[in-house]
Amino acid sequence: MSHRTQTSWFADHGPLRVMVLLATIAITLLWAEAALAHAVTLGDKGYIQEITGPQIIPFLYLGAKHMVTGYDHILFLFGVIFFLYGMKEIGIYVTLFAIGHSTTMLAGVWFNFGINSYIIDAIIGFSVVYKALDNLGAFQRWFGVQPNTKAATLIFGFLHGFGLSSKILDYDISPDGLLVNLLAFNVGVEIGQLTALAAILVFMNRWRAMPAFGRQAYTVNVIMMGLGFYLMGFQLIGLAMA
Amino acid sequence: MQQRFDIGRAAQTPLRAERAPGPQTSMHDQAGHVRGVEATSGGLIRSTVISGAAALAVLTIFYLPAEYGVDATGLGGMLGLTEMGQIKQQLFDEAAADDAAAAAAPVITLDPAVTARLDRMEAQLLAIGAIIGAPAIDLPAPAFESAPAEELVVVEPEPQPAPEPVATESVPESAPAVEDTEANPVPAAEAAAIEPAVEAAVAEAITSEWRDQVNYTLAPGEGIEVKLVMQEGQTARFEWTANGAVVNYDTHGDGSGQKISYDTGRGVPEQAGELTAAFTGNHGWFWRNRTDAPVTMSLRTAGDYAEMKAP
DSSP states (O other), X not given: OOHHHHHHHHHHHHHHHHHHHXXXXXXXXXXXXXXXXXXXXXXXXXXXXXXXXXXXHHHHHHHHHHHHHOHHHHHHHHHHTTTOOSHHHHHHHHHHHHHHHHHHHHHHHHTTOOOOHHHHHHHHHHHHHHHHHHHTTHHHHHHSOOOOHHHHHHHHHHHHHHHHHHHHHHTTOOSTTHHHHHHHHHHHHHHHHHHHHHHHHHHHHHHHTSTTHHHHHHHHHHHHHXXXXXXXXXXXXXXXXX | OOOTTOGGGGGGSOOHHHHSOOOOOTTBOTTOOBOOOOOOHHHHHHHHHHHHHHHHHHIIIIIHHHHHOOOSSSHHHHHTHHHHHHHHHHHXXXXXXXXXXXXXXXXOOOOHHHHHHHHHHHHHHHHHHHHHTOOOOOTTOGGXXXXXXXXXXXXXXXXXXXXXXXXXXOHHHHHHHHHHHHHSOSOHHHHTTTHHHHHHHHHHHHHOSOSEEEEEEEOTTXXXXXXXXXXXXXXXXXXXXXXXXXXXXXXXXXETTEEXXXXXXXXXXXXXXXXXXXXXXXXXXXXXXXXXXXXXXXXXXXXXXXXXXXX
16 A cells, blocks of 8 residues: 555546546536526416415415406406495495306316416406496497396306416416415405405595596496407417417 | 595495486486496497407507517507517527527436446545545535646656557547456555455445435525436436425426426425436436425435436
């Protein structure tokens, strides 16, 4: 066991040793690049994909956020209460809408039934167009019939719920704590809806007290219909370009 | 005293129309609430067409050029929006291309036979190093990028430079040299003392049930990725554990221009199994500690793979 032993070994195998090291370094560098390829999702979706187990407050927040920032839901809600007066009347329609979207949201996620997000969001855009036409009395003028407004609210509630469930499924939510998280999300949606509703009512209340409301109601519903068409087009373009 | 913002009473607030009932029309109910609008069938059709056309105009003139660079009307180009959309699309495409390039990065896979020989040499080196008191060499450490070469130069005896040029050509060409090593090991007279230790080290390196083992401690929120360099169809055995804690994992691979996710899980304590490479590339695990305490990860692997790439 002399120093010479070591040197002679290295003399014999030094070049190979260098090659091994270079190859290792090269692979390490390549690997460092490959490490970046690990798919990462950002934002709410990224968060949901990372967590597991019951997370009540976070899902309450996400549900409320989705509703308050979801202009499609708010536009529809705005259309629904446009000509409604009194807490009882408004309460009935808002409850119908809530029952509708809660049912399909929970069932859709639970049974893993999702619809293409672009398609369901285009349908939600259509619900805005429908409600605007309904407010304008177009169905009565054109077809001589007034479709049941409560049934329409419930049915569009179902469709809005599919929009929500498709989004949650797209989030790849963990099965662990699913029910609790879904219910929290749902409660959050209702909180968000009531928050949005409160803001709408404050505005509507003052507006409807003005004599101009009767005149402006027509124009506003036409604008709302245009926004509904815009939402539809927006989603259909997304579908075509995806 | 008038509570304008009292939501609870919002809807009951008397309307102006109620206080001073104007002409009672079909748009007002008996309470004076506005319940609809005055409209004609033709007027409604016109309004519907106008609102639809307005939406279409905004989408085609502004939205499509600004987001997708699609300019059907030519106005987007005049407004400078088409350029915005084109740049956005270009950036998206480049990001996608970067991802693809990262996945397609060439992967060096060594012949398993060569790898086995290298492993034996590695073990011998370590054993020799341990006996002569030289510091152990941690191969994958990036710090070694330049140091090892110099170290080799230092210890290399001057009088014996002859064999180098041939052997440095390439790994395959140096293979015969390896055979030589096995046929003519270190001269017995000189190596007698270290022989048992080397044998033991070599034996352990070769016969150990597991080829590689790594341990990491992940702080809360920390993630780590360990991959095996594999050729298509190769199968490696693995066993990992969070040692009593749980981690999120993503068993995945990339290379040869492809990406794959074999399996993902959240809050999993451990896993054992086999990983078969779907294509030639790097296949392995990404773990992340989403608990609020540090987690110690242990991974052991064996089977067909060229090399473990661990940080």
